[in-house]
Amino acid sequence: MLHCLNSNASGSEMTVLERQRATIKWQHNNNHHQGYSSSSSPSPSSSSSISLVQVQSSSPACLAAGAWPKLDNNFLMGFTSSPSSGFPLPPPPPPTTSAASFDLNSAISRTSSCPLPSLAEGKETTTPNNKRKTDKFHNTKVVASDNDNKDKRVKVAAPNDSATVGKKGTQDCGDNSNKDNSKVSEVQNQKPDYIHVRARRGQATDSHSLAERVRREKISERMKFLQDLVPGCNKITGKAGMLDEIINYVQSLQRQVEFLSMKLAAVNPRLDFNMDDLFTREVFPACAASFPAIEMSPNMANPASYLHFNSSQQIDAGINPQDISLRRTISAPVSAPETFLDSSCFTQTLPSSTWEGDFQNLYSVAFDQARAASFPSQLFTGS
């Protein structure tokens, strides 16, 4: 077949001819049609070219995705590597056969969604998955009309085509054949901060619905966290039920806050907020048993004066829990004397992570129950 190349066509025609050659060769390899014979007819008129086109259009199955070799320099190189051709590396000598008069306009179009030849070789059967698109330089369009639903789909990046054309091809195929069956990976990595999403089987593949699905998944992930927060939500699995519970819970909490604030407003102002009970079980359900002493500034309103909690002075067995209560004093002018009334014991252990590190603690430890209002700021270092 390579002998046909010895024609006097121009360089551009040679390119077209090369394509024809490849087509014919492929056809011959795959279908053993008469296309080869007809294409090799020596008539230089355009009728042969038309016949070539006709032949090829009559057997659309031939023009599968695997049919078209890559029509670029690689192809030319591949062609020229065969020794029997006898023509040198580009520009090769022009052919003499019908392809010589083959018009550029009626040449077989290059496809944009054409797989690599290496991929094509692997296919035994012609499974045309891609719809071929007309190269913008050619008028004739040869279309592989087979739009079978196949699982395997080859995505090709033809180097000379723009990314948009390639993407269009894939999206067309996606619309036609892949809505039901295939897995589609939508790669929109033009910029590095895109989110790469893989569409699942049986789901829509356009970018909006993918983004929508990502959002929904994030929201449902968050709802799982909320399940732990809202009591009684563990049994509920549906999103609607969960939302109901959350709404109820938030509303009830807010009502409780209002009620309690009204209660506080109406309270008799014996506000000895000594908070010695504050860190007992009722406020901290898992509070610590005993705490080492920390220096504390009597001025509550100034957080900056609080001293840092020394976490090294941790719970010691020697500390008598009876004598130690963790409290905070307020040097409000009203509430002086009852600062250390209670020596409520802590019976549970506060996890040490709560007290470490990131906040300045201001807890003090008192040892005597009947203590004066002036809190001695002494550092307690142990029993």
Next chain:
Amino acid sequence: MEGQAAKRRRVYSIEPKKVVEEAVFTRNYMNYLVPALMKIKAGKRSSHCCEIQNVVKHEVDMAMVFSAQGFAWSNALKANLQRYQNEHSSSSGGPIITSNNPSNSSSKSIKYVNKDIKGEEYEDGFINNNNNNNNNNSKLRCLRRLIPGGEDMCNEQMVEELESYISCLKMQVNVLQYLADKNC
């Protein structure tokens, strides 16, 4: 999570989730609220009880804001409170004494309204096959009204904020419960 309350964009937050620790919150809350309450009590004994209630509510909310900083809802709550404060500016430098204003712009009024929100939404005539989606949307709208600043959030941001808001609400209730029980 911070600073995203203003726009209803679909923003995927990649910041680490901020967790409010109970001890920190409680300490801060008491830190703020107790002196404020003392000041209220000491200052205006003869005030109308409704006024005191408003002031106490305000201080309760402010304590919440103070204790849980860095969340979108706390910023929104702060903005609400400041707006309320500006609208009813105090006469003296003391705590805010206002008449019982029914058109309260703070979040408290929203809470009263929301008691019937869920019922209202269910009364709409939904098409059956859209029912599920519409229900979910209406519930999300309802939630959005519950959380302060929720109108400006997109859905996933709102769900994120909900976690911190619910945990802070729980802690607030604990503290207030303690204070109320202690002194009654």
